[in-house]
Amino acid sequence: MRFLPVFLDLQAGPVVLVGQGESARAKLRLLLAAEARVRWFAIDGQYDVSGFDDTSVARIEHATSDPLTADLSHVVAVVCAGAGDTGHAMAARARSLGIPVNVMDEVSHSTFIFPAIVDRGDVVVAVGTGGASPVVARRVRERIEAMLPARIGDLAGFVGRWRDTIKTKLPDMPLRRLFWERVIDGPIGADVLAGRIAQADQALASISNPASFARNIGSGFVTLVGAGPGDPDLLTVKALRALQDADVVFYDDLVSPEILDRARRDAARVPVGRRVGKPGIGQDAIHRLLIDAAQSGKRAVRLKGGDPFIFGRGGEEIAALRVAGVAYSVIPGITAGLGAAAESEVPLTYRQEALRITFLTAHKAKDAGNVDWSALTDTKMTVVVYMGITAAATIRAGLLKAGRSPQTPVGVFARATRRDAKSVVGVLRDLPALAEQVESGPAILIIGDVVARSAPWRNANVQTDPDDLISELLRAAE
Ligand code: SAH
DSSP states (O other): OOSOOOOOOTTSSOEEEEEOHHHHHHHHHHHHHTTOOEEEEOTTSOOOOTTOOHHHHHTEEEOOSOTTTSOOTTOOEEEEESOHHHHHHHHHHHHHHTOOEEETTOGGGOSOOOOEEEEETTEEEEEOOTTSOHHHHHHHHHHHHHHSOTTHHHHHHHHHHHHHHHHHHOOOHHHHHHHHHHHHHSHHHHHHHTTOHHHHHHHHHTOSOHHHHHHOOSOOEEEEEEOBSSOGGGSOHHHHHHHHHOSEEEEOTTSOHHHHTTSOTTOEEEEOSOOTTSOOSOHHHHHHHHHHHHHTTOEEEEEESBOTTSSSOHHHHHHHHHHHTOEEEEEOOOOHHHHHHHHHTOOTTOTTTOOEEEEEEOOSHHHHHHSOGGGGOOTTEEEEEESOSTTHHHHHHHHHHTTOOTTOEEEEEESTTSTTOEEEEEEGGGHHHHHHTTOSSOEEEEESGGGGGSHHHHHHTOOOOHHHHHHHHHHHHO
């Protein structure tokens, strides 16, 4: 790290800008946004301030003297943009006077460089690459922009306003930090982030005993988080935020290690899923763990594969939390069926071909036996089956009995969106054999004409059996 990020107080004195043209105007825009007073030496004498508002223009001083001899006392920084050789000479002069100087795009002449900036009021994030690549810095900035709540600056401002009051009431630093953590992570912080500042002020003012508020261990909560099908980049922004806030993460087997890696580094990680061949700790035990964690003041994340409410027992978990009086919220995730469809380009509701989708589960042959297949006769319906691998033969039998053609396109999508994803496609007649081809891991079955539009189908050149086609034609003629 050659350049140490620091924040310059622009109220302390003017910034000297030397240069002309669009590059000088770009720097002017940046400096004025930071409320700088700018002494501008436009070498060509063109002070083009069109597009700047009046208050900004009022902060610009047009300097017509020679910048190389001008008085630089109290100047906070010198910025050269589009200044050519004068910029280099100016940089040498600033350096000899110990004034920070930046020459645009010329690190060797600069003693400071401009970072890419995320500006949310009181919260400012600076991203630098040591001048190596502004494009990389901008990409990093975009990611940070996406992660930060829009009103994070308001939150900092809010804390700033109350800081001294709380400091007097809570001189003990560790306790004070705990106090602010509870405020920021709890309902008061949520109010500020939702723009309800007056409400937040009122709630904070009504805390009569800040010390016991800080120590309050009843204020934990549980966030049910959908982890998506496997690719960590398919986490939602909210899911990522919850993971980075968590004290403890209770996760299922289906959650990939890369996703778990996105949790806060010192968060405890507790597996609660079914191990291969073992039953797992059971749903009641999971409920107890979640309730205990919240009641001891922890921010607990219940991390579930795909979406918490799609074959994920999310409903039972929030019911148990409600009964126990534990605060919770739910963050949706991309369910495996949708992840698989997007990855393999199965357009689940292709116009005219598929007007409906059914998500069903057929874990064991027994469950598959309970499915009302007659509800699935509609050929314009795409059927997405979870946990259907071992029951593939029963599913085939059920669908054929319901009148679906043995030639109906089907796909088996295993470990979708993960690095080792595998998909096989074919026709309903061959479903059990196809299911056998995907080896271990979770898999989704998709059944319906739209599978013939998928990428694996285009690549596979699926053979259809003429006998089947004939019998299908005969049936259609009946
Ligand atoms: N709540 C989860 C589903 C849990 S049920 C969701 O919304 O996705 C478990 C079943 O989900 C597995 O048996 C499998 O059918 C499916 N599944 C989960 N992850 C998968 C993946 N990456 N690829 C294919 N199927 C997956």
